[in-house]
Amino acid sequence: MRVGVITFPGSLDDHDARVAAAAGGGEGVALWHGDDDLSGVDAVVLPGGFSYGDYLRTGAIAQHAPIMAAVRDFAADGGPVLGICNGFQILCEAGLLPGALLRNIGLRFVSRPTFLTVERRDTPFTRGFDHAGPFSVPVKSGEGCYHADDATLDALEADGRVVFRYVEADNPNGSARDIAGICNAAGNVVGLMPHPEHAVDPALAGGDDFLPMFTGLVGAVSAAPATAPA
């Protein structure tokens, strides 16, 4: 499976997302913001970083990049699209996901491990998880406070579109209802603030709790990452 990772000017975790796709058994394919097609990839990741320096407003400029028209079409056709951190912000700015990301409640950048529960395990990005967690994953953002009006939040809850939630009392940024990630109505477009691509390697500081996101995406039979060959 070819997983396209878009590099916008100022994208930082594009490299990491390609590595994570490979860790999941797929192929990470570099896509360029100025292109107008997706090179036939099977899934698209909008990675973390500071596209356009976060100038104006996070994600506000990137959503106008030429490649975003192709992303919109791909998403409308049911293609799997994942927005991580800045990618989540871009998806919200692009109208592909509801709500917005505001400054963290503490008004500081927060970089630390968080624990998430997986609320829904039937999206392309969560089908690899064999239980609801909690799972450890780093968060690192200054504007990660998920916000939407109450009606939207109620609708998200009612429709089962809250995909990831911070465990109680571990909400790092003041996100409404501890929401860490959501999906669109069809479930093929998912955005979250924490960084699953930093949690796919047991040798690294972020651990590997989120490897199932990528193994699941690639379609391999999911298994707990620690399972040793017989």
Added chain:
Amino acid sequence: MTDSPTLRAADTTTPPRSAGASRFPANETLTDERARELGHELGLRGDEYDAIVATLDRVPTVAELGMYSVMWSEHCSYKSSKVHLRTLDATSPAILAGPGENAGVVDVGDGLAVAFKVESHNHPSFVEPYQGAATGVGGILRDIFTMGARPIAVMDALRFGDPTVDGTGPRAAAFQRRIIDGVVRGVGGYGNCVGVPNIGGETIFDDRYATNPLVNVLAIGVMPADRLQLATAERVGDVAILLGSSTGRDGIGGASVLASQEFDEGLEAKRPNVQVGDPFREKALIECCLDLYDRDLLAGIQDMGAAGIACSTSELASAASMGMDVDLDAVHLREPSMESWEILCSESQERMLALTHPDHVEEVLAIAATWDVPASVVGEVVAGDRLRLTRRGELVADLPARSLADEGPTYDRPQQRPAWQDGYALVEAEDLPVPGIADDGDLGAFVLGLLASPSLASAAWVHQQYDSYVRAGTVLGPGEADAGVIRLPGSTRGVACALDGNGRWCELDPAEGTRRVVAEAFRNVACVGATPIATTNCLNFGNPERPEVMWQLATSIAALGEATRTLGIPVTGGNVSLYNESRIDGARADGDADPRFTHIWPTPVIGVLGLLDDASRAIGSSFVAEGDIVFLLGDETRSGLAGSALQAYLDLPLGGRLAPVDLALEARLAVVLEQAVRAGLLHAAHDISDGGLIAALADATVGGDIGVQIVPTDTKDPAQLLFSESPTRVLVSAPSRSVRQLAQLCVDADVPLADVGTVGGDRVEVQGLLDLALDDVRAAHLGGVPAVVDPSPDRA
């Protein structure tokens, strides 16, 4: 010893020729008198001005005067430290680039080389904390990728005033919080946005840094060993291309006016001297340059930080004994009205000067365009030794490149051992009035207070504002281990790096203090299981024109050389920050007589780089598993309260004698640690340093969320047991199955080993002395810094 510049004396019997209306435009020409006056305003001494006149054989133009003033500043020329720095040995086959290059480069095997260097941005960070710190990160990153390496990690060593002081004025908490907040946001704001993980450092609070905060940033980069880029011209006819941001009026004179003078009143007036950073541009510039290196399109490259175009053009030309013609009209400017000298001396950030063959110019410009990096062809390498700069078709400067870059003044400034050194030795430092030991007070409450003191408390508040994960290489991040560990891309190998300083030790005894700091950084790298291989350093001192300060600097450099040679970790480069001196409020009436009242502690900050064959084996500093056995490895606990954190916390005068560090034992200890980690015998290792055993236990228990029971073998001096900072001691924890092998390693290497306790439970206990709930230790340790620097109720 006299203050003797090695300069050619100008012939003062006949007035020097003016630059002449025929050769230079009228607005660039000066009379001798006016030029001397302007030179003085720009920080040039009278004899330095004379030397410029002698070099040029005429009065300099305005542009030339601007260039010399910056390039001959302390910051750029190292004129006070050069004679001493020359003594630092750097020969080793593994060192591909040493002192004098933009960064040290070490061959680490597997076809990879690692570049690393630490640099200060102290003065700008006081004047404008956010931008000062941010551009400090930007500057050191450019040093790394100028060498051809991709930056893969940064670390920061920060020193601020005491954030617990009540009242008003610069020494008080409110003012210090503004500096702390700005600097931490600046380091994070730049590093996070440019996408380089922060893997550690240190944060120290001490009133002595109240009006001279220290912001030292280290960066590490990796590259194929054969891709080393050098800052030198290669061929006549090569084209100079200015890559990156447009040149503006920001930061003009940063090196000379800010970094090479002490602070007086009038800080606001210096704000325009501080550069403004744009990490988004830097990220694009990094990718653009790495792309150019991959395609082998460049013949030479130099970054532009201090002294901008003046520096980069003269250094590229001088290194090759060539000349360069530069057309300032081609430089992309923010403001077309800029004067020539402003263009030359601008320290606008995120710029590089690259040299390429004329056939490659189009390709270089096309690649720059891909990355949205502005680029202009500004000059050409020429035969001879002249740097010739033109503006609006007219010559504005014409001088030997070498005279700017390499033939600046050098001073062997007078030194004098300060009289106050004798006083330190008379202080009784080893018998301190600790409550509960010296009297029947509450030792537990005292210890919790000490652990919450900002310098000993956890720096998590700082670290959590920095991205430590980006680029998929961080094995051990900030606060997790004695050194940060990064796995090299495409390899199982890793590098470890530690950054350490201790101004109080070095004030007490610059030689022994420096040796101890080197030993500590070396030991910290060994604690994660790495083999220490090379050193970088940032020497933060006061005003070198004071003989006492010059003695501290020279003594410290000599000790640095001796210790790094003994330990086999050659110095590959570094940075010197002098004039860390202020006369802003709070200076005593006799401050001018005794620099201790106006200067920082002498603070050499030492970075040691280490190598791991298998990065995944690196161990952290936190206890891991119930039942693990705790050992003290290395030297026994000796008298070590002189200059200690305990002495400072008790608010007692600095004093006492530092016990000498046994570097031979230190080296053997490192070998044991490396072998034990490689064999998988240890779960954790943490050196005992600031705050002594109790501070090390707090780190290890809070970090691991598990308690410990220490059973001291000797309790005759409980204060030394708990708080001594005597060197060459490491606390390790190991599962019981490892014990025999560990003991054998220690016997073979002749390193003492003592069984001192067991990991487990939810208490931090030192039998017969102290029994604290882990929850209380955690609250003190994690709460200490935010309670004083960020006491806002909304913290998430």
